[in-house]
Amino acid sequence: MATQKLDPKKLEEAASKLRAIAHPMRIAIIGLLERKNQMNVTEIYETLKIEQASASHHLNILKTKGVLDSRRAGKNTFYFLKPHALEQIIDCINRCH
Amino acid sequence: MATQKLDPKKLEEAASKLRAIAHPMRIAIIGLLERKNQMNVTEIYETLKIEQASASHHLNILKTKGVLDSRRAGKNTFYFLKPHALEQIIDCINRCH
DNA sequence: CAAATATATAAATATATTTTGAAATATCCT
DNA sequence: AGGATATTTCAAAATATATTTATATATTTG
Numbered sequence: 001m002a003t004q005k006l007d008p009k010k011l012e013e014a015a016s017k018l019r020a021i022a023h024p025m026r027i028a029i030i031g032l033l034e035r036k037n038q039m040n041v042t043e044i045y046e047t048l049k050i051e052q053a054s055a056s057h058h059l060n061i062l063k064t065k066g067v068l069d070s071r072r073a074g075k076n077t078f079y080f081l082k083p084h085a086l087e088q089i090i091d092c093i094n095r096c097h
Numbered sequence: 098m099a100t101q102k103l104d105p106k107k108l109e110e111a112a113s114k115l116r117a118i119a120h121p122m123r124i125a126i127i128g129l130l131e132r133k134n135q136m137n138v139t140e141i142y143e144t145l146k147i148e149q150a151s152a153s154h155h156l157n158i159l160k161t162k163g164v165l166d167s168r169r170a171g172k173n174t175f176y177f178l179k180p181h182a183l184e185q186i187i188d189c190i191n192r193c194h
Numbered sequence: 195c196a197a198a199t200a201t202a203t204a205a206a207t208a209t210a211t212t213t214t215g216a217a218a219t220a221t222c223c224t
Numbered sequence: 225a226g227g228a229t230a231t232t233t234c235a236a237a238a239t240a241t242a243t244t245t246a247t248a249t250a251t252t253t254g
Contacts, residue, residue, distance in 0.1 A: 027105050
């Protein structure tokens with residue numbers, strides 16, 4: 001299954017993806033969303049007791065890396081785990097021994 | 098196949114492993130060893146035109162992360178790719194889309 | 195054992211990347 | 225329009241990584 005050679009570009013992407021996820025606050029956000037399905041930014045930053053801008057920033061990183069997706073509903077933006085994204089990452093990690 | 102939850106510790110390990118490998122000089126070292134099976138430190142740093150200490154440092158990182166292994170033969174230390182390590186990493190990367 | 199060669203480690207410094215906080219800006223609802 | 229919510233931007237602070245220089249350790253050979 002494995003491709004023959006190490007592709008530096010893909011490697012860089014994967015490294016940056018895992019590195020981005022491996023951050024305490026972002027892991028906390030993922031943890032929240034594993035339980036609550038979806039939350040808006042205010043709920044998230046109040047629950048985690050961080051600045052609103054900081055929450056938004058972390059959310060954007062997780063979205064960029066394909067872990068989360070968001071949906072706007074009026075004034076609120078709801079964030080939620082992208083289906084299967086977490087599974088894939090966990091698979092990846094388990095292979096990385 | 099995937100474990101249920103994201104394990105922060107494992108995640109951190111995998112992230113740090115990929116991050117460590119995703120470095121131009123270390124990719125170059127892996128590239129050399131894909132072709133030549135094994136090389137000693139002198140061969141490596143002369144081929145890549147870097148400082149001996151620098152080579153030693155990179156080699157140690159790759160060894161610590163489980164990509165390389167080494168074998169001492171007299172004055173020389175030969176470094177080589179650890180069997181299957183690269184395959185696993187490539188598998189991991191391919192899963193990390 | 196002393197000299198030569200090969201490698202490893204450590205300390206100091208330089209560089210790059212991330213994180214954070216504050217302020218400005220945008221978006222949407224009533 | 226006015227208030228609530230969210231995003232973006234920018235710069236300072238904190239962290240992480242890299243590089244260099246010097247020094248230490250190990251091994252062989254004479």
